Amino acid sequence: MIENIKDIMWAVVTVLIIINGIKFSIKLHFPQLKINKIIKSLKNTDKKGISPVKTLFLTLAGRIGVGSIAGVALAIYIGGPGTIFWMWIIAIISGVLAYTETLLSIKYKDIKNNIGGPSHYIKKGLNKKTLAIIYSSIVIIAYLIGFIPIQSNTIVKSIDMIEQVSHITIGIILAIISFIVIKGGINKISKVTDKLVPLMTILYISMALFVVITNIEKFPQIINQIITEAFNLKPFFSGFIVVVLIGVQRAIFSNESGIGLGGIAASASNSTDGTKSGYIQVLGIYITTIVICTATAFMILIFDYQNVVINNPNGIELTSMAFNHHFGSIGNILLVLCILLFSFSTILTGYYYCESSLKFISTKIRISTIKILTPLSVLLGTITSPTTIWASVDILVAILAIINIYAMVKLKDEIITYHNKKEKL
Numbered sequence: 001m002i003e004n005i006k007d008i009m010w011a012v013v014t015v016l017i018i019i020n021g022i023k024f025s026i027k028l029h030f031p032q033l034k035i036n037k038i039i040k041s042l043k044n045t046d047k048k049g050i051s052p053v054k055t056l057f058l059t060l061a062g063r064i065g066v067g068s069i070a071g072v073a074l075a076i077y078i079g080g081p082g083t084i085f086w087m088w089i090i091a092i093i094s095g096v097l098a099y100t101e102t103l104l105s106i107k108y109k110d111i112k113n114n115i116g117g118p119s120h121y122i123k124k125g126l127n128k129k130t131l132a133i134i135y136s137s138i139v140i141i142a143y144l145i146g147f148i149p150i151q152s153n154t155i156v157k158s159i160d161m162i163e164q165v166s167h168i169t170i171g172i173i174l175a176i177i178s179f180i181v182i183k184g185g186i187n188k189i190s191k192v193t194d195k196l197v198p199l200m201t202i203l204y205i206s207m208a209l210f211v212v213i214t215n216i217e218k219f220p221q222i223i224n225q226i227i228t229e230a231f232n233l234k235p236f237f238s239g240f241i242v243v244v245l246i247g248v249q250r251a252i253f254s255n256e257s258g259i260g261l262g263g264i265a266a267s268a269s270n271s272t273d274g275t276k277s278g279y280i281q282v283l284g285i286y287i288t289t290i291v292i293c294t295a296t297a298f299m300i301l302i303f304d305y306q307n308v309v310i311n312n313p314n315g316i317e318l319t320s321m322a323f324n325h326h327f328g329s330i331g332n333i334l335l336v337l338c339i340l341l342f343s344f345s346t347i348l349t350g351y352y353y354c355e356s357s358l359k360f361i362s363t364k365i366r367i368s369t370i371k372i373l374t375p376l377s378v379l380l381g382t383i384t385s386p387t388t389i390w391a392s393v394d395i396l397v398a399i400l401a402i403i404n405i406y407a408m409v410k411l412k413d414e415i416i417t418y419h420n421k422k423e424k425l
Contacts, residue, residue, distance in 0.1 A: 266280070
């Protein structure tokens, strides 16, 4: 039943993202393709507070989680190589949605406290306070029962492949470390992600390049396989549509474009320029999907994954087999290191999204509530079935996307006016 609900909702989200991604791209003259402006937006002239570049790292910390490793592996295992092609396409199409949601987030953010996001422009722009509260509430629920637990779940699954250690023990250690960092608030979190994100990105890309270079003769075949299977129309409903839906679903889960979460992170910066912050978030989409997710895909596709049978897959099992194939005895060690970096950074960003959402809902509820619930969520993930977590996350993410896209469509005239005004300066 839950799978049917998930499939229907993601069919709706897919249509909404594609249609509105194309519409906004045309009306705004494809801002997601203006590479020169994306690069220029990284320059920060204001040294006070958290810089836009640091919010890029904060956003990447949230985006480059296990969805970029386990999620991509799961997509390939279920839908085949063709899902990767649709991940690329959706990254480009949805890049404009990351731009527009950030633009609105900066325009309507609480400048005094540097917090913003969809809830703020839904309340102030649409004058729909109840819907704004619903959005914030779902963000908190989605992270506490979904995004954060799946990170710790993947960590314990990856460690199991090296050594059988009590999941509870691992969970307690992760929970304590998480609490120590999040206790320091956004400044402490941004300092940690500022160091973690470049390190884990360079490490992962280097590993993928090593695999591609040492198997360069297979590279053309892999590219051909991705494109060919992306357009395999036979059978149409059980083949092509499934591949497209899985590709879209994993792309959105990984890069979060259209959901609005990037806007929450962008609002933490000292920037008051929505277009500049928007271009930075587009870069985040490309780094996550085009670079990191593709790196995972190549490492798996070069490996003979089709002969693998996995029960109750998380996705990390397939990645582990690929790593062991490419890197030998140290494969699982490298994978666990990547998982720890990717997952821990996502946990930190997830906490900040929950904190910002709680502040929006009510200033009377103590933030310490989230600081306690987040470590408990980390612990919960180490003892929960991954299938249950993935299904819950997919439905909640779909709801967030529908609400956020609805808001952006309603505010499209403001988006176009703001964009055109800034572009003329």
